[in-house]
Amino acid sequence: MTDIITDSEEAGFASDRTQSHTLGEAFQAYVNRVRGGDMGALPAILGLIVLFIVFGLANDRFLSALNMANLITQAGAIIVLAMGLVLVLLLGEIDLSAGFTGGTSAAIMGLAIADKGYPWGVAVLAGVVAGAFIGLLIGLLVSKLGIPSFVVTLAFFLGLQGILLKLIGDGGSVRVDQEVIRGITKNNVPVMWGWIFAVVIIAVFAALSLRSHRIKVAKGLQHQPLAVVIARIAVLAVILLAVTYVLNLNRAPNPGFVIEGIPYVLPLVIALLILLTFVLSRTSYGRHIYAVGGNPEAARRAGINVDRIRISVFVLGSSLAALSGIIAASNLGKVSTSSGGSNTLLYAVGAAVIGGTSLFGGKGKALDAVIGGLVIATIANGLGLLDQASYINFLVTGGVLLLAASVDAITRRRRSATGLG
Amino acid sequence: MSETQPLLELRGINKSFGVVHVLHDVDLTIYPGQVTALVGDNGAGKSTLVKAIAGIYPIDDGEYRFDGQPVNVHGPKDASGLGIEVVYQDLALCENLDIVENMFLGREMKNGPLLDETTMESKAREVLASLSVRTVKSVRQSVASLSGGQRQTVAIAKSALWNSKVVLLDEPTAALGVAQTRQVLDLVRRLADSGVGVLLISHNLTDVFEVADRITALYLGRVAADVATKDVTSRQVVELITTGRSSDVDGPAATAKV
Numbered sequence: 001m002t003d004i005i006t007d008s009e010e011a012g013f014a015s016d017r018t019q020s021h022t023l024g025e026a027f028q029a030y031v032n033r034v035r036g037g038d039m040g041a042l043p044a045i046l047g048l049i050v051l052f053i054v055f056g057l058a059n060d061r062f063l064s065a066l067n068m069a070n071l072i073t074q075a076g077a078i079i080v081l082a083m084g085l086v087l088v089l090l091l092g093e094i095d096l097s098a099g100f101t102g103g104t105s106a107a108i109m110g111l112a113i114a115d116k117g118y119p120w121g122v123a124v125l126a127g128v129v130a131g132a133f134i135g136l137l138i139g140l141l142v143s144k145l146g147i148p149s150f151v152v153t154l155a156f157f158l159g160l161q162g163i164l165l166k167l168i169g170d171g172g173s174v175r176v177d178q179e180v181i182r183g184i185t186k187n188n189v190p191v192m193w194g195w196i197f198a199v200v201i202i203a204v205f206a207a208l209s210l211r212s213h214r215i216k217v218a219k220g221l222q223h224q225p226l227a228v229v230i231a232r233i234a235v236l237a238v239i240l241l242a243v244t245y246v247l248n249l250n251r252a253p254n255p256g257f258v259i260e261g262i263p264y265v266l267p268l269v270i271a272l273l274i275l276l277t278f279v280l281s282r283t284s285y286g287r288h289i290y291a292v293g294g295n296p297e298a299a300r301r302a303g304i305n306v307d308r309i310r311i312s313v314f315v316l317g318s319s320l321a322a323l324s325g326i327i328a329a330s331n332l333g334k335v336s337t338s339s340g341g342s343n344t345l346l347y348a349v350g351a352a353v354i355g356g357t358s359l360f361g362g363k364g365k366a367l368d369a370v371i372g373g374l375v376i377a378t379i380a381n382g383l384g385l386l387d388q389a390s391y392i393n394f395l396v397t398g399g400v401l402l403l404a405a406s407v408d409a410i411t412r413r414r415r416s417a418t419g420l421g
Numbered sequence: 422m423s424e425t426q427p428l429l430e431l432r433g434i435n436k437s438f439g440v441v442h443v444l445h446d447v448d449l450t451i452y453p454g455q456v457t458a459l460v461g462d463n464g465a466g467k468s469t470l471v472k473a474i475a476g477i478y479p480i481d482d483g484e485y486r487f488d489g490q491p492v493n494v495h496g497p498k499d500a501s502g503l504g505i506e507v508v509y510q511d512l513a514l515c516e517n518l519d520i521v522e523n524m525f526l527g528r529e530m531k532n533g534p535l536l537d538e539t540t541m542e543s544k545a546r547e548v549l550a551s552l553s554v555r556t557v558k559s560v561r562q563s564v565a566s567l568s569g570g571q572r573q574t575v576a577i578a579k580s581a582l583w584n585s586k587v588v589l590l591d592e593p594t595a596a597l598g599v600a601q602t603r604q605v606l607d608l609v610r611r612l613a614d615s616g617v618g619v620l621l622i623s624h625n626l627t628d629v630f631e632v633a634d635r636i637t638a639l640y641l642g643r644v645a646a647d648v649a650t651k652d653v654t655s656r657q658v659v660e661l662i663t664t665g666r667s668s669d670v671d672g673p674a675a676t677a678k679v
Binding site for chain 1: 531561
């Protein structure tokens with residue numbers, strides 16, 4: 001049989017190099033990926049840096065330890081809600097009701113404590129189970145009846161407002177003053193433990209990265225140069241230690257008081273981030289979520305139960321929404337009839353998209369929610385400090401979201417032009 | 422070569438959809454290490470036959486033998502359990518996943534609860550190397566970045582990954598350029614040479630004559646001929662496809678009973 005595969009093509013498989021040899025080459029490869037349109041969270045990280053510089057210059061209180069702690073408690077609820085939406089967006093679906101799912105779950109938790117006197121653990125569980133149940137209903141309607149998720153969750157968006165009104169009563173609110181619940185955002189990790197957590201996370205991350213690198217090298221698999229692995233560990237270490245340092249400063253505005261330590265919401269967000277990242281990237285369930293988002297027909301033919309993946313993702317997304325509602329209630333000290341309303345949901349969708357999760361499905365990470373959530377919270381926080389009229393806040397946030405969606409659409413076009421994933 | 426034991430043997434298969442009788446007493450034999458081409462005009466029943474083999478359509482009557490044993494195939498799971506893999510025309514790959522992830526999709530190898538990425542990557546690399554696939558730069562590049570021919574290559578390599586015994590290829594070269602068609606046909610040949618029985622569905626007689634050992638021609642749901650490629654000419658096959666008979670073909674069952 002004549003073989004017209006040329007020598008250069010013959011060499012093609014030889015160029016299946018298992019390593020980009022030097023740091024420089026790895027950097028060049030990264031630059032090429034970015035220029036090809038595979039930007040990931042890069043625009044959001046750059047945006048966050050710009051925002052920090054602008055607000056830091058405009059108002060000297062912005063970078064104070066007190067405000068940084070505020071920023072983190074404000075971002076917490078947005079980030080957790082956005083994590084749920086990242087999962088739903090990965091399937092190419094949307095959950096418009098996630099905000100009110102959080103509000104309703106928080107109301108159930110609040111009433112369980114205030115009216116029924118249940119212990120906080122039972123109340124939180126009741127709230128999260130309520131969220132999961134809402135997600136189950138949405139998932140069943142979307143996958144079994146085939147109604148577009150936009151319509152199903154729009155109906156739930158309206159319906160859940162009604163349930164929230166019925167639970168709380170017109171214009172009323174439920175006080176959330178249980179110590180542990182309030183403590184999620186109001187109490188701080190003891191300074192010592194904050195440092196220990198930070199160091200342990202860095203050490204574990206470093207050990208796992210180096211171990212996986214060593215295995216890949218030993219088995220001759222594709223891997224990054226050691227320098228990149230070490231650089232990644234170093235970046236994580238610097239960020240974690242810097243955040244821990246700032247939050248461990250005494251940030252009490254009045255002398256004589258001491259407020260220091262990491263707000264409990266931060267370790268909670270980090271734990272969720274690690275858990276979700278692990279599920280999405282290391283388990284076959286996570287792999288199947290990406291597959292269903294990328295090509296449901298291919299997933300079905302590969303023997304994946306597409307309906308089960310869809311339903312479970314809506315359940316997970318709504319459970320995270322419930323957690324987010326509880327964090328918001330902790331921060332606010334109450335649940336009102338408008339909890340989870342107004343722009344809660346849109347902020348979270350914005351956070352996911354700004355962080356680099358695609359609205360078209362199949363592309364996104366849990367980390368996107370954290371970075372995007374920080375961007376959204378920073379805008380609100382910074383503009384608040386500058387005493388701007390609230391219309392400015394809406395205009396700026398809307399502009400940033402539009403920018404992020406444009407980046408998503410443009411990079412998508414570039415990716416298909418250059419053929420990157 | 423027909424003295425070797427056939428891998429898959431269909432005898433007198435009938436299939437109707439309501440009043441439409443699509444397959445009439447179809448016989449089909451696939452031998453290990455051979456490429457059998459299934460040719461026929463649009464509506465001749467090629468796709469129906471493939472779906473019947475793959476277990477997607479239940480057959481009305483007829484005998485389905487695999488490795489000499491009569492078997493019952495009631496669904497795609499039964500077929501893949503026997504070692505029958507189908508590569509459909511639209512490939513069914515996830516563009517957002519890389520080559521390794523696509524090859525193991527739905528059958529990921531695990532290490533406890535975790536994905537065993539190292540073993541999967543090694544195995545994928547091994548299979549691609551054994552099929553002499555040289556056009557793929559990296560097994561960790563995403564499928565979105567591959568050309569049509571490379572995607573076809575990945576889809577075929579995926580079917581070879583599972584120690585499959587029979588691979589059905591639905592028009593693998595339909596949308597490809599000249600050089601890519603060449604690569605895919607070479608791959609089909611190598612797949613057969615490794616001992617797999619390959620059924621190649623194609624409209625392109627040049628491809629068929631290039632790579633097939635046997636040709637089965639369907640005409641209006643009947644087998645018009647089942648011949649060795651070397652015994653026929655392209656003109657005769659065209660006659661078989663378009664009229665169901667050819668005056669000078671002297672293979673077995675040279676004419677269909679229309």
